[in-house]
Amino acid sequence: MDLYVPILALGLLAAGFAVFSVGVSAFTGPKRYNRARLDSYECGIEPTPQPAGGGRFPVKYFITAMLFIIFDIEIIFLFPFAVAFDVLAWYGVVEMFLFILTVFIAYAYVWRRGGLEWD
């Protein structure tokens, strides 16, 4: 069980930091409420208008989500490489380069066919 002590300590540290910073800002920060503050948060951009009565989300969110999933999961194959890159030496570098090249073929398709354009 000794192995878990550092992980536990790290977890406690992280939780403590989060609680501390939120708590401190609640006490010391200025309190000014305006429309932008109270609006729903969408990664800092202007919120996309939603249809009245809780309609469905536009299908363009779907494309973004799917592209994210596929490119995100590809990275999993970099993980074994990252663990053993020093032993694999140049062989690993070349293989990973080829792998990323094939991922970029898919990326080029998405980019050229307008998959990355929002409107």
Add this chain to the structure above:
Amino acid sequence: MTLPMQPEFTSPVIEYSRLYPLLIVFGVAAVGVLVEAFLPRDRRYLVQVVLAVLGLGGALAGTILVAADLDVAAGDLTARGLVAAEGAVSIDGPTVFIWGVLLALSILSVLLFAERRLEGGITAFAGQAAALPGTEAERQASTRGIEHTEIFPLAMFAVGGMMLFPAANDLLTMFVALEVLSLPLYLLCGLARRRRLISQEAAVKYFLLGAFSSAFFLYGIALVYGYAGTFTLAGIDRAVTDRVGGQNLLLAGMGLMAVGLLFKVSAAPFHAWTPDVYQGAPTAVTAFMASCTKIAAFGALLRVFFVGFGGAQWDWRPMMWIVAIITMVVGSVVALTQTDIKRMLAYSSIAHAGFLLVGFAGVFEGSSGYTGITSLQSILFYLTAYGFATVGAFAIVTMVRDAGGEATHLSRWAGLGKRSPLLAGVFAFFLLAFAGIPMTSGFIGKWSVFSAAWSGGAWPLVVVAVVMSVVAAFFYVRVIVLMFFSDPVGEGPTVAVPSALTGIAVAVTVAATVVLGVVPGPVLDLAQEAGSFVR
């Protein structure tokens, strides 16, 4: 805490000189994606078709070269070839035979995909799959002549997966290959230009059931891995022969893997998707799926069960006997009641899966010095005969049309023989080949499969198979009678004149079916040359 010593790394040996047909197909598929990305819309069609045909042709030529210098496997009398890519892929006689047949059939299928004249200058695939059926956007897409040329790279990826599937020598590679061949097919099924609701429904059904069955396949792999501690078929064979550990794990794993594989060959009771998907998918895709998927899946089924689970054959043989009988009966009997030509051909393909399973369940592997045909070799020949006749029959279906597209209802085929004797005659010929009438490829195929099963001691199965062949012959003959001896109802369908692409596909498949029936010797010899699997 110290890290364990890192073992010395030796880079894997990849036998590029044996694997290049596979790499050509995947490479051309990737280039096809780039073509889609960078070429202007009006140039894509031609480039994609040329690229696909050249790529498949190059891979076929490569396969022949690879087949020509396969070495005799060490310590084996019948097998030629080697296990390549660090045990992931085996390049042996059956592999190169299947590759050759698959590539030849996929070239013909790509020609059907590329057919433009039947729809009035446009392919039979949806102009814009994202546009809703019946909307303004869809009408605009079709009046502007937009078409999805992505179908060609998708088909190439599917062909690549199909080549890898029967060649895979470890279960993980096999699973990845299964998905690589399935995912493009799910999409292709939903891309019909006409009757899009049916096409989309077929895609959803195929996808949900396909994902369900591959989950079973995967869990089977996990259990077999738990039993044997390795993914390689040779390692599993050792574990099975030595009877290590709990047999329950092995039996459950074998059963679950069989579910996944039998789903792909559309054997009953895992056949429910077949009629719906074959009917709903664009006919060119159906031709491709019905022939190539079945070949690839049978290759994989044989390899897993003969090489990996050969030592446990007394455990799985009874199961396969039952599946074979159910499949033949369901396929032949239910086909009698069909009123749609594509659905009828789908049930016919289920019945053929049953006949092929007879050869498989017979498990006759020959012995040294034996010169007759073994189960594996007879199945390879049957698959060749079945594949060519299937592509040809579906190619004919694309040509019989009325105002709404293809006229697939059987009543619309009445009297076709009077209107277009040539086309009806060719179709009748394919049906006779399916039925296994002498002087056609189907007869030689059935004969060799049944005789191999008989030699393997599965004579009750052969008796059932012969009876079911007679039942199946009945519904093929029914269509022939309908075409030649009844009068057309009302206006009747028209027989559209296709471009040279479909023409070539039909001509080649007719020629192949005749040659395989009249002089089957050379191809039978080739199938026997294929020998057996390397271990």
Add this chain to the structure above:
Amino acid sequence: MSATPFLTLSALLFTIGAVGVLVRRNAIVVFMCVELMLNATNLAFVTFARVHGNLDGQIAAFFVMVVAAAEVVVGLAIITSIFRTRRSASVDDASLLKY
């Protein structure tokens, strides 16, 4: 530590997924059940890798995750397109093809 609890959990999850595929009516939920089956398999893979003391099973889990992601992308695209056409994701409503 014995492997049995992990394998039992894996089998339970797989069964829940399989039953879900058979009884649920919404295509998205059916598909989520398939994903649950794949993840149950992953658990079995890593457990057996531990039992046998080799890494094959862990590598298999990576491949399964990637395949599952690709399947999600393809599958949701198909389900979305039929949903937009029919305004319904129920697998019972898609019934043009039968018998």
